[in-house]
Amino acid sequence: xxxxxxxxxxxxxxxxxxxxxxxxxxxxxxxxxxxxxxxxxxxxxxxxxxxxxxxxxxxxxxxxxxxxxxxxxxxxxxxxxxxxxxxxxxxxxxxxxxxxxxxxxxxxxxxxxxxxx
Amino acid sequence: xxxxxxxxxxxxxxxxxxxxxxxxxxxxxxxxxxxxxxxxxxxxxxxxxxxxxxxxxxxxxxxxxxxxxxxxxxxxxxxxxxxxxxxxxxxxxxxxxxxxxxxxxxxxxxxx
Numbered sequence: 098x099x100x101x102x103x104x105x106x107x108x109x110x111x112x113x114x115x116x117x118x119x120x121x122x123x124x125x126x127x128x129x130x131x132x133x134x135x136x137x138x139x140x141x142x143x144x145x146x147x148x149x150x151x152x153x154x155x156x157x158x159x160x161x162x163x164x165x166x167x168x169x170x171x172x173x174x175x176x177x178x179x180x181x182x183x184x185x186x187x188x189x190x191x192x193x194x195x196x197x198x199x200x201x202x203x204x205x206x207x208x209x210x211x212x213x214x
Numbered sequence: 215x216x217x218x219x220x221x222x223x224x225x226x227x228x229x230x231x232x233x234x235x236x237x238x239x240x241x242x243x244x245x246x247x248x249x250x251x252x253x254x255x256x257x258x259x260x261x262x263x264x265x266x267x268x269x270x271x272x273x274x275x276x277x278x279x280x281x282x283x284x285x286x287x288x289x290x291x292x293x294x295x296x297x298x299x300x301x302x303x304x305x306x307x308x309x310x311x312x313x314x315x316x317x318x319x320x321x322x323x324x325x326x
Contacts, residue, residue, distance in 0.1 A: 105254070129313040140304055140317035141257070185256060189313055199264050200245050200308045201272065202315060206256035 103205025116173040120186035120205045127188040132171045135183045176212045183207040217241050218318035226324045233292040235321050237305030245308040246288040250301040295325040
């Protein structure tokens with residue numbers, strides 16, 4: 098079983114829809130959670146970063162973390178065709194015995210999103 | 215954009231040949247990472263570096279080696295390329311006191 102599970106989709110929605118993307122994880126040491134957006138044939142770019150549980154909002158994007166359920170979400174409001182991309186969740190935390198993890202990220206496999214006009 | 219470049223951007227090679235990919239940064243960041251991306255697997259860590267000459271293995275390190283002789287350069291070597299190493303390779307960097315990584319544009323490698 099993978100440490101981080103993400104539904105690969107593909108997900109296709111009409112312009113203006115609210116999009117919900119999700120990841121579940123099994124490692125309780127994860128404390129820092131990120132969402133990356135990756136356009137076709139490009140490198141991933143950081144979209145959202147959250148620490149521990151709670152919500153964070155940035156424009157049309159909201160990231161939620163529920164550590165008790167080991168579940169994170171990304172919501173996109175008023176989705177646009179330019180949001181069409183692969184969305185990757187990533188997370189990190191303490192290393193073995195509570196030491197440093199050297200910032201190593203564990204990624205979900207990514208969800209392919211298409212927003213059609 | 216974070217100052218990260220990767221070279222070459224595309225490469226086609228034959229099974230059994232050695233291949234070296236280069237990652238170059240202008241941010242003077244301590245941490246550098248090599249990932250591979252394959253359909254159905256997302257990004258998987260190959261090797262990482264936490265300083266000059268300080269490197270360690272990631273999740274999928276078999277068949278790969280790395281070197282970092284200068285802060286700005288992190289090299290990934292496939293000693294004898296195999297078809298299973300056909301993939302897109304990404305380099306990433308991270309500064310101190312932050313958890314977020316910034317990625318390069320990627321290298322698309324095909325091993326025939």
